[in-house]
Amino acid sequence: MLFLNEKDILKAAAIEDMIAAVEKAYVVYEDNDFQMHARSHFTIQNNSVLFMPCSSDRAAGTKIVTVFPENKDRPVTQGAVVLVDSKNGAVKALLDGTVLTALRTGALGGAAAKFLASDEAKSVGLIGTGYQGLYQIIAVCAVCKIQEIFLFNRSSSKIPHFIRNLKAYIKNIPIHTAETAQDLVQKSDIIITATTSATPVLPEADLYQRKLIIGIGSYMPHMREFPEHLLQNLKQMFIDSHDAVNESGDILIPLQKGWLSEAQFIPFSKVVTQKVKPDFTQTRVFKSTGMALFDLIAAETVYEKAVQVQLGQELDF
Template sequence: MLLLNEKHMQQAASMADIMEAVKTAYEIYDKEQFQMDARTHLSHNENTLLLMPCYANQSFGTKIVSVFPHNRSSPVTQGMMILTDGNNGTTKALLNGTYLTGLRTGALGGLAARYLAPDDARSIGLIGTGVQGFYQLAAICLEYPIQDIYLFNRTPEKAIAFSEKIKSHISPHVNIHIKHQPHEIISRADVIVTATTAHTPVLPNDPDLYNGKLVIGVGSFQSNMRELPEELFKKADHLFIDTLDAIQESGDVIDPLKSRWLTESQVIPFSSVVTGKVTPPLSTEKPIIFKSTGMALFDVIAASVIYEKAVEQGIGLKVEL
């Protein structure tokens, strides 16, 4: 078995590699060439343990993730990924699931920007300066020549620390601005990312703020969580989702459908965009929304790519169980 920690994974595969892996996963999803149960949620108070199994491309993948939203000295999201050979049941690798989750979720946002953002996008606004937000910016900056990044966090000190960390992972020509109110970000950004564990919307409920912008929501993964406001859904023509499971899992999909801010026909799996079956109507008069909850298929394909590249390069620690 190969042990791959964060450093090993960074050496083996780049964000660009993972974006292509996620693109492959979308193609597999569209063709239904996988087996995947809905992820298991086990919650105690506000803390959650997730179990995410999947079979695809001759590998089983099982990710175990904990989400502790009040963590301060430890990451909010942590986990491990077990990669199993689909032919003989041998455990091929144990990967750092915390890093894998951030990496592949960032890749989801990067791909959303590739297909849905306006061609002249030059600025990003980020609400929530945690691990997920970091990888979102890293991926989107690969897709567009971003000139300005606007940050908001409820704790300003975290935004300051975040800005210093992200500088070493993006172009030195990008200007980073820390703002004190979300609306200051919305008015300036072409692409808006929400990466929080909020239970109530973190964006202003003003439909005119979002015209022509792409809004990427990656934080809400449970039915009682919501990051996006009512008027945004009412103004949008479509809501693109990374997996149909989001219809049962995320408050950012459940609430708009239940309240009839959107109809079911307006909710479109993003795999249809990746495979060319749907061409998103980009407009300066309407916002575009992409909602990600993640799924185990992304993890198993991304983990397989990292594992294969690590083997090729002789990276990782081999152990016997």
């Protein structure tokens, strides 16, 4: 069994490799060439533990992921991914699920920007400067010609550390701290929300026309990042899987209140496979809750690249 820690994974796969992996996952999803049950979700007080199994013709595996929103000295989201050899059933790899989740979720935002951002998009704003937000910015900058970055966090003390980490990856792009979420939205062509908030983090204001909003954070029914004004004025919302309709408050609440109908939710796999073309004259919204298929193909991609360059540690199992 090959063990791949954070350093191995970051050496093995660039963010561009992860974006290609999630695009591949969208094609597999559209072709329905996989098996995946709904994630099992358990709670520990106000925290979450999720089990996410999946298999395809080439690989099988599962991710165990925890979400502890109040963590201060550790990432909010942590986990491990186990890969199983589809030929003989052996456990062939154990991967650090914390960094893998961050990379593949960042890649989801990057893929959304690649297909949904207009060619004129030059600025990106991030609300929520945690571990996940770092890879969102890295991925968007990899696919768009970004000239300015804007950051906002309810706890502003976290921003200087975030900027130091970001500058290790992003060179020669000015990074600004927005005074308010409204200030960030006004100045950004692409807006990313990466929080676990139970109340909208975007302002109730007429500020979103022709912009791209990427919602990454809310993954449970009580969590919500999008405001009513944005939702009531949408033509459609792109979602990363059908399961998202049953998982995120950013979808469940608009459905319950009649702000959106089920017909307005479009699987993003149809954009990747060119069955649906986005309307760049409208506000575009992409909502992700993630799914095990992304983890499986991302893990398989990292594993294959690690084997090629001889990264990782072989363990007896």
